[in-house]
Amino acid sequence: MTTIADLLAPLRAFRQDIHAHPELGFAEHRTAGRIAQELRAIGLEVHEGIGGTGVVGVLRNGSSGRSVGLRADMDALPIHEQTNLPYASRHPGVFHGCGHDGHMAMLLGAAQHLAANRDLVDGTVNFIFQPAEEGQGGARAMVEDGLFTRFPCDRVYALHNWPDLPAGTIATRPGPIMGAADKFRIVLTGKGGHAAIPHTTPDAILAAAALVGQVNTIVSRAIPATASAVISVTQINGGLAHNVIPETVEIIGTVRTFDPAVQAIIAERLETMSAGVATSFGVAADVTYTRYYPATINDADAAADVLAIAAGVGTAQLAPDPAFTSEDFAFMLQACPGAYIWLGQGRGATPPPLHNPHYDFNDDVLATGIALHVALARHWLGR
Ligand SMILES: [Zn+2]
Numbered sequence: 001m002t003t004i005a006d007l008l009a010p011l012r013a014f015r016q017d018i019h020a021h022p023e024l025g026f027a028e029h030r031t032a033g034r035i036a037q038e039l040r041a042i043g044l045e046v047h048e049g050i051g052g053t054g055v056v057g058v059l060r061n062g063s064s065g066r067s068v069g070l071r072a073d074m075d076a077l078p079i080h081e082q083t084n085l086p087y088a089s090r091h092p093g094v095f096h097g098c099g100h101d102g103h104m105a106m107l108l109g110a111a112q113h114l115a116a117n118r119d120l121v122d123g124t125v126n127f128i129f130q131p132a133e134e135g136q137g138g139a140r141a142m143v144e145d146g147l148f149t150r151f152p153c154d155r156v157y158a159l160h161n162w163p164d165l166p167a168g169t170i171a172t173r174p175g176p177i178m179g180a181a182d183k184f185r186i187v188l189t190g191k192g193g194h195a196a197i198p199h200t201t202p203d204a205i206l207a208a209a210a211l212v213g214q215v216n217t218i219v220s221r222a223i224p225a226t227a228s229a230v231i232s233v234t235q236i237n238g239g240l241a242h243n244v245i246p247e248t249v250e251i252i253g254t255v256r257t258f259d260p261a262v263q264a265i266i267a268e269r270l271e272t273m274s275a276g277v278a279t280s281f282g283v284a285a286d287v288t289y290t291r292y293y294p295a296t297i298n299d300a301d302a303a304a305d306v307l308a309i310a311a312g313v314g315t316a317q318l319a320p321d322p323a324f325t326s327e328d329f330a331f332m333l334q335a336c337p338g339a340y341i342w343l344g345q346g347r348g349a350t351p352p353p354l355h356n357p358h359y360d361f362n363d364d365v366l367a368t369g370i371a372l373h374v375a376l377a378r379h380w381l382g383r
């Protein structure tokens with residue numbers, strides 16, 4: 001019997017090779033090719049090009065008709081790595097700074113273990129390798145490309161390494177676990193003219209200043225105190241000279257929420273507040289509100305299963321709070337019940353956070369991640 005320990009040395013090498021050759025979202029051609037090759041080598045049915053560069057490996061055994069999906073993400077970030085590791089990125093400005101290299105290695109390890117021990121499961125395991133998690137909606141692309149109609153799953157799970165938790169801790173929670181991420185852009189248009197005669201030029205700069213102050217009252221005055229939300233204005237663009245009142249000013253920002261009702265209030269308040277300020281300053285306001293990723297909402301039963309299973313694999317922890325960062329696994333959870341899981345990988349007193357140029361995936365948690373994937377599959381498809 002092949003044990004998980006037998007797989008670790010080559011998987012570490014695989015992880016570090018992927019780390020050295022990072023690729024951005026929807027451009028994971030080498031990465032997807034390597035995964036497909038590894039999945040074929042262990043006798044899985046392999047489907048490529050799903051939602052762009054997505055890959056699905058299918059393992060079937062027995063006759064139960066039950067199925068489970070396990071997902072890893074494949075893309076890297078546009079960051080210049082500063083780790084000085086021997087396997088550091090060979091592509092300047094592209095970096096596996098979110099640990100997706102480790103996620104792929106853990107999911108591949110689970111596929112290898114189950115392929116070598118098929119009788120552990122009765123049913124179908126779909127190993128889902130998705131493109132473009134970092135802001136480009138690769139999960140949505142796979143769902144829209146028929147992921148769950150071509151590869152039906154009763155449950156779907158995803159792991160993400162979490163530097164803030166000690167290595168080996170497995171944490172999740174029912175309900176929201178990651179936030180919805182939206183973007184807004186407000187363009188205020190006045191007249192533009194000489195700075196010395198402002199009474200003839202409705203002033204978009206002054207309107208923008210007032211509007212930024214008002215936007216920062218939405219969370220405290222329009223959202224119930226029991227709910228949570230973040231609104232941050234992150235860009236103001238306007239003006240080119242000290243003696244010219246510009247015609248337009250652009251305000252850009254982000255909104256993070258867990259509850260679609262709260263999200264709707266904020267979108268509406270941004271619209272009405274912009275219109276009100278525009279009227280009072282004699283300018284025009286044009287608001288664009290873009291919903292990027294919805295909140296990642298775990299199915300309560302699936303999350304409870306994870307916590308029960310995790311206790312046999314590592315240190316299980318009910319996560320007390322969701323995180324305000326976002327995750328496009330949300331789109332898969334909208335289509336299929338399941339859960340998103342944090343796998344602690346912290347080492348040292350102050351491990352670099354995700355997306356930091358000094359970050360690196362901790363290979364010491366590969367075994368825990370593989371064991372958790374395998375346990376999730378066996379729980380749903382156990383004999
Ligand atoms: Zn990330």
Ligand SMILES: [Zn+2]
Nearest residue numbers: 098100133160
């Ligand atoms: Zn990530």
